[in-house]
Amino acid sequence: MKLTGAQIICESFAKEGVEVIFGFPGGSLLPFYDTLPQYPQLRHILVRHEQGAAHAADGYARASGRAGVCCATSGPGATNLVTGIANAYLDSSPVIALTGQVARPFIGKDAFQEIDITGITLPITKHNYVVMSAAEMAGVIKEAFHIATTGRPGPVLIDVPRDVFVEEAEYHYPARVDLPGYKPVIRGHSAQIKKAARLINESRRPVIISGRGVVISRAYEELRELAEKAQIPVITTLLGISSFPENHMLSLGMLGMHGMAHANKAVNEADLVIAVGMRFDDRATAKVSAFAPKARIIHVDIDPAEIGKNVRVDVPIVGDARDVLRDLNKEVVTLSRVEWISQMDEWRGCHMAAAIRDGEDLIPQYVIHSICEVTQGNSIIVTGVGQHQMWSAQCFCYKKPNTLISSGGLGTMGFELPAAIGAKVGCPDETVWCVAGDGGFQMTIQELATITQERTAVKIAIINNGYLGMVRQWQELFYGRRYVATPLSSPDFVKIAEAYGIAAVRVRTRLEVVPAIQKAMEHDGPFLIDFVVEPEENVYPMVPPGAALADLIEAPRTQLVAPGSDRVSE
């Protein structure tokens, strides 16, 4: 069967189970767009900026566990994708980016809207391609999906010259890929697993640090079995949140720069760290030379290059988290570790995440906590970057797997809205709350139009503190309270929402919070709440830059809550 390059792409996408493409058209993509109506199974969602397409595909991928697809035209369309691709790369998200390119005879001539997008994205993609003939197309797409979704997932870009979209070739979708240089290791080495089990069985003060790799491999059950069987407290990274139920007796919450005090303390005191699917990012470890000073380290990761990259490792295990944990659980003995666990309980005070300060003032923590209460934790939370992101991590009790979607590695403001769209499209039956900063929201605010056009029922909570809050916090603490370029004036978000055809309310007091959230939940369709919160609230605990996990700053005494808070250091 002879098909055009564009038809081959669509056929192949359909074979890969693609159901939606987030995109924005342009000259070099015209032949592709002209072909789309022949494939009604491929829904196209028109974004308002290509960055939004990449973030939406990323949000879709994280929420659904399937590859997310975005497309953009040559030149500015392609470069607009770059931030979104980089974001997907740093958080190992399987995104396929299709870009148009100028026709083959024009390549290398600085033709209109020609840009070397494969060159630009070389360091931020897992792999990329320029497809120089329609005959190669099917093979490239097969490979691209395979590479994006297996091993350590990541974005793959496919650049297609305009004339290749219309060139005809025999269509045959390959059954398998032939990539001699790409063979991810799934099963852990049995001798290493035995070694790890021995360390675990001998350890008196072990902790598990669970990362995004556990979410990616859906190793929830296996992780839980290990924790329960061997009675090991579980700490997560930011991106590992929701890999373990936070209402579980053994959950200690997040570690790191804004981690729970007791989690950081536990890492500091542990004699064994079992790190699973996490990459020892500096935000998680703080000062790396002082990280887990008393512990031996077992590191389970599917990417061999992550092992030994940032910290010394005693037992490396390369493999898929789920496979490795399954094998490990067979070797680990049942233990009670009463002393260590009660130590944990003591540090933790009571058994819940960050406590919320009492009072009249509308503090952001209360907003996040209330979203959790009203939804009973049954919501996917998609955040931007900054203070509201940290409060989303600290004050929501994540009980269901894979319910926090956040930009961790790149820390991209503006991720929240388009990623929430992607998450909702990927999981239409789930409630999706976009928790936005007033700063970040304005970076991709145009996607409100996408929400309206596509009737995507995303609920939006803007944490409106009138500042680029996270940066302001640093200025307050480390730059003599000189607020340079962080005070932020914003438009009337309620009117903005209404102008886009989205129902909205503003909330200024605590009393209004829960009713507003309930109203949003009852509303059929998208809903926006502008929470005007305490402007100078800070995120605590905080490990100052350059300091060790153990040296964290607690909230100032005036801010501390009654007994039951996560206060640790005296």
Added chain:
Amino acid sequence: MTSDKHILVALVANKPGVLNRVASLFRRRGFNIESITVGHTEKEGISRMTIVVNGDPATVEQVRKQLDKVIDVVKVHDITQDSVVDRELALIKVKTTSTNRSEIIQIVDIFRANIVDVAADSLIVEVTGDEDKLNSLFRLLSSFGIREIARTGRLAMTRGVPPG
């Protein structure tokens, strides 16, 4: 930690941009390459890169793993510890006068190098060997005045059974 020279051999798919991918990786991660050579192998579609890098063992291990992650890189070996034959070829253009030409020719003979071009006031020496040999020859010839040097960078191969 000790910073040492390591020889890595990478077998790579002979696809457009593969050298770019490898070079970009070295630049981005701040790895220090001393030399890199690329050429065809006995297998169609597979090229061989010989890369000489400087770094402590942990850094070089990262280099090896990061290289291995490049999809078009099929295999990477650190053959530093192996028993290897390593060779480099250099062309050296030396200034000459009628009085010192025979002295140069003597030196070239001792090094089993060849004279491959002779002009009125210079000649080109071609030499193959390991790093020490090349460096000794450069040192000796520099007293006559060296106009130009072109070096290929190192090639290396494990003796006996090739790395699996």
